[in-house]
Amino acid sequence: MAEENVIFVGKKPTMNYVLAIVTQFNNNSTSRIVIKARGKAISKAVDIAEITRHKFIQDAKYDEIKLDTESLQGEKGESNVSSIEIVLTR
């Protein structure tokens, strides 16, 4: 059930993710959404969280911000990538 409120940030435009989050907050009576991103998408995840808070859901707060490192299996063996987890609550 918790997984429903997780947004994985990838290659789509920033506003797609913002609107997905705003919709979830407004329609599903969700009070907690987790934004996850890895590598270069981390900057976009921060944009998404900030735009959501400043333009759409003014009463949303950062409940928790976690940084971590994940190991990925690639063609050239294992590589490490940083990740972020931003928990928004209202």
Place this chain on the structure above:
Amino acid sequence: MAEENVIFVGKKPTMNYVLAIVTQFNNNSTSRIVIKARGKAISKAVDIAEITRHKFIQDAKYDEIKLDTESLQGEKGESNVSSIEIVLTR
């Protein structure tokens, strides 16, 4: 005095910043370093913090992680950019 322990992440290679942080922790008997970045450099700031913690200063912890939005005056008028502030303590 606090400003001495702030690292602004820009266009240099990731490891330059990591080594600057490790040096400050080891030489200056500093127990608190703030890593700041804006826009696309946010991903690099997270890499820097994670590499510092996992490879060099294992007892460093995240004291605080703050996200914010800053207004920049550019040629085309004002624009907003996201920022991150990562506080590392040991």
